[in-house]
Amino acid sequence: xxxxxxxxxxxxxxxxxxxxxxxxxxxxxxxxxxxxxxxxxxxxxxxxxxxxxxxxxxxxxxxxxxxxxx
Amino acid sequence: xxxxxxxxxxxxxxxxxxxxxxxxxxxxxxxxxxxxxxxxxxxxxxxxxxxxxxxxxxxxxxxxxxxxxxxxxxxxxxxxxxxxxxxxxxxxxxxxxxxxxxxxxxxxxxxxxxxxxxxxxxxxxxxxxxxxxxxxxxxxxxxxxxxxxxxxxxxxxx
Numbered sequence: 204x205x206x207x208x209x210x211x212x213x214x215x216x217x218x219x220x221x222x223x224x225x226x227x228x229x230x231x232x233x234x235x236x237x238x239x240x241x242x243x244x245x246x247x248x249x250x251x252x253x254x255x256x257x258x259x260x261x262x263x264x265x266x267x268x269x270x271x272x273x
Numbered sequence: 274x275x276x277x278x279x280x281x282x283x284x285x286x287x288x289x290x291x292x293x294x295x296x297x298x299x300x301x302x303x304x305x306x307x308x309x310x311x312x313x314x315x316x317x318x319x320x321x322x323x324x325x326x327x328x329x330x331x332x333x334x335x336x337x338x339x340x341x342x343x344x345x346x347x348x349x350x351x352x353x354x355x356x357x358x359x360x361x362x363x364x365x366x367x368x369x370x371x372x373x374x375x376x377x378x379x380x381x382x383x384x385x386x387x388x389x390x391x392x393x394x395x396x397x398x399x400x401x402x403x404x405x406x407x408x409x410x411x412x413x414x415x416x417x418x419x420x421x422x423x424x425x426x427x428x429x430x431x
Contacts, residue, residue, distance in 0.1 A: 208359025212307055213300075240356055262297070268290035 206246040224248065232257055301428050308427065310420050311357060319413035321347055322381050326408035329385045330392035330401035369422050377415040384408040 210220045227233045232254030236247045250258075321343055328339035384404040391400025 205355070205359040211359075212303075240352070262294070265290040265294050268286055269294055270287060271291075271294070 204248050205240070206248060209248055227254065230254075230257075304428050305424055308358075308424060311354075314354065314420070315413045315416035317350055318416035319409040319411075321350065322384075322412035323405045323409035326381065326384045326388045327401060327405040329389035330404075369426060370419050373415060373419055373422060377411060380411050381408050384411065 206217075206220070206224075210217060213220065224233060224235065228235055232251060234249040234251055236249065237244050238247055239245070324346075325340060325343045328336050328343065331339060384407045387407075388401040388404035391397050391404065
């Protein structure tokens with residue numbers, strides 16, 4: 204997904220998303236790729252397998268905390 | 274404060290967790306509308322595969338010209354789709370869509386073989402048309418299915 208699309212979906216600013224993506228990239232949860240689109244360089248985000256696994260684990264932990272049987 | 278034997282920290286952590294899960298559910302419920310596909314996606318996909326299939330029934334150099342045109346149109350289509358939607362449904366990546374992609378490739382390959390054989394080996398002029406229609410239906414159907422599977426994956430409970 205393109206950076207701008209993700210930003211609009213999440214309703215956050217460029218800087219907030221960039222900051223979080225940098226951390227997630229360092230943790231290996233997302234992969235960032237630069238590719239031209241419409242004559243401009245755009246950043247594309249890809250969730251890694253590791254990222255998906257981490258997200259599932261986080262949701263399970265939240266469900267445990269919330270006392271919800273997932 | 275709720276008297277249920279939990280400490281304050283436990284209550285607030287539980288409330289925070291519930292709030293986060295609710296926010297996640299709310300976000301997920303918006304995705305199908307936000308990630309809506311343009312109506313022309315499936316017909317274009319079907320049309321491109323139909324063109325590729327029909328090309329197999331032609332003689333050189335027309336077969337190469339039409340196949341070259343198909344490849345160019347595919348590139349343009351993907352570029353427009355990415356620009357318009359801001360994301361790209363890559364059905365060939367690991368996941369449920371990959372099986373669909375492989376099935377589609379095999380089915381379209383069979384249609385292309387039928388088109389070529391129909392024209393050159395069996396000399397039945399109607400066979401390439403049947404194969405072309407078949408490829409259109411496969412492309413159209415797979416585009417819809419591919420998308421549905423991808424959206425289901427995006428919105429599924431984690």
